[in-house]
Amino acid sequence: MERDAGDSSGSHAQNAGGGSGGARSGPLIAAERVTRSYRSGDLEFQALKGIDLAIHAGEMVSIIGASGSGKSTLMYILGLLDRPTSGNYLFDGVNPAALPPPAVAELRGARIGFVFQQFHLLARTPALDNVELPLLYQGALGARARRTRARDALARVGLADRMRHHPTQLSGGQQQRVAIARALVNDPPLILADEPTGNLDSRTGLEILALLQELHAEGRTIVVVTHEQEVARCSSRVIALRDGRVISDRPVPEPGRAAELLAALPPPEDALAAGAPSGAGGRR
Numbered sequence: 001m002e003r004d005a006g007d008s009s010g011s012h013a014q015n016a017g018g019g020s021g022g023a024r025s026g027p028l029i030a031a032e033r034v035t036r037s038y039r040s041g042d043l044e045f046q047a048l049k050g051i052d053l054a055i056h057a058g059e060m061v062s063i064i065g066a067s068g069s070g071k072s073t074l075m076y077i078l079g080l081l082d083r084p085t086s087g088n089y090l091f092d093g094v095n096p097a098a099l100p101p102p103a104v105a106e107l108r109g110a111r112i113g114f115v116f117q118q119f120h121l122l123a124r125t126p127a128l129d130n131v132e133l134p135l136l137y138q139g140a141l142g143a144r145a146r147r148t149r150a151r152d153a154l155a156r157v158g159l160a161d162r163m164r165h166h167p168t169q170l171s172g173g174q175q176q177r178v179a180i181a182r183a184l185v186n187d188p189p190l191i192l193a194d195e196p197t198g199n200l201d202s203r204t205g206l207e208i209l210a211l212l213q214e215l216h217a218e219g220r221t222i223v224v225v226t227h228e229q230e231v232a233r234c235s236s237r238v239i240a241l242r243d244g245r246v247i248s249d250r251p252v253p254e255p256g257r258a259a260e261l262l263a264a265l266p267p268p269e270d271a272l273a274a275g276a277p278s279g280a281g282g283r284r
C-alpha cells in the first residue's frame with residue numbers, strides 16, 4: 001500500500017537526535033501484517049489484527065482510536081517492549097526477534113524514549129535521579145557524566161530549577177516534563193508517547209505538545225497516541241485504529257503549532273491568583 005506521508009519527513013530528519021547508524025533510507029519503523037493475541041484460559045483475543053505500517057525518520061505521527069482499539073499494544077511492539085504474535089516488525093532495518101533479549105534492551109535504551117500518561121516516575125526520588133535512571137541501568141557512563149546528562153535533559157524541558165524536587169512536589173505538567181527528560185536523557189532518535197496529555201488540563205497539555213513539537217523540529221521522530229484533536233492536528237500524519245486494524249492513515253497538510261495555540265489562550269487563572277495568600281481570600 002502506498003502512503004503519502006506528506007512533506008513532513010524533511011531534510012532535518014537525517015541523523016536525528018544523535019542516533020547512530022548513518023544514512024539509511026528505509027523506514028525507521030516497519031510493521032508487516034503484525035498481530036498480537038492475548039490468551040486468558042481457553043480464550044484468545046486478537047488485539048492487533050494485521051497492522052501494516054511504515055514510519056520514516058523525522059515524522060510526527062498521531063495514533064488515534066477508541067479505547068481498546070489496540071493503540072498501546074501497538075506502541076509496546078513499536079517500542080520493542082513486546083513482540084508480535086505473528087507478522088514482522090523491523091526497527092531501523094533490524095529485526096528484534098532475531099536478537100537476544102539483552103541486545104533488544106540495549107537497542108531500546110539507546111534509540112527509543114518512552115512517555116506515558118501516568119508519568120511512571122519514582123515518587124520519592126528527586127527529579128534528577130528519576131532522569132538519570134535509564135543511564136544507571138545501562139551502566140555505560142560514570143556518575144559525573146550521568147549527572148551532567150540528566151541536568152542537561154531537565155534544563156532542556158524547562159526544569160533547571162526543579163532538579164531536587166520529588167515528583168510529589170511537582171505539578172502534573174512538571175511531572176510529565178521530568179518523564180520527557182528521562183525519555184531524552186540518551187538523546188534517542190525516536191520518542192513514543194502514549195497519551196502524554198491524557199492526565200493534564202488543556203493548557204498544560206498544549207505546553208507538553210509544544211515541547212514534543214520542539215523535539216520533532218530538532219529532528220526526532222515522534223509517535224504519539226492521543227484522544228485529543230489538538231494533538232492530532234499538530235502532527236504531520238494521523239493513523240486511526242479500530243478493533244486492531246488501521247482504518248485510515250493520512251498526512252496533515254498544514255500541521256498546527258501548539259506554541260501558537262498556547263499564545264492564543266486567555267491567561268491562566270493561576271497567574272491571576274498568584275499574588276493571593278493561600279487559604280482565606282485565595283479564590284477569585
Ligand SMILES: Nc1ncnc2c1ncn2[C@@H]1O[C@H](COP(=O)(O)OP(=O)(O)O)[C@@H](O)[C@H]1O
Nearest residue numbers: 038045047065066067068069070071072073074
Ligand atoms: N495484557 C493483556 N491481556 C489481555 N488483554 C489485553 C492485554 N492488554 C490489552 N488487552 C486487550 O487488548 C485490547 C487493546 O488494548 P490496548 O492496546 O490497551 O488498547 P488502547 O490502548 O487502544 O486502549 C483491549 O481489548 C484490551 O482489553
Ligand SMILES: [Mg+2]
Nearest residue numbers: 071072073194
Ligand atoms: Mg492505551
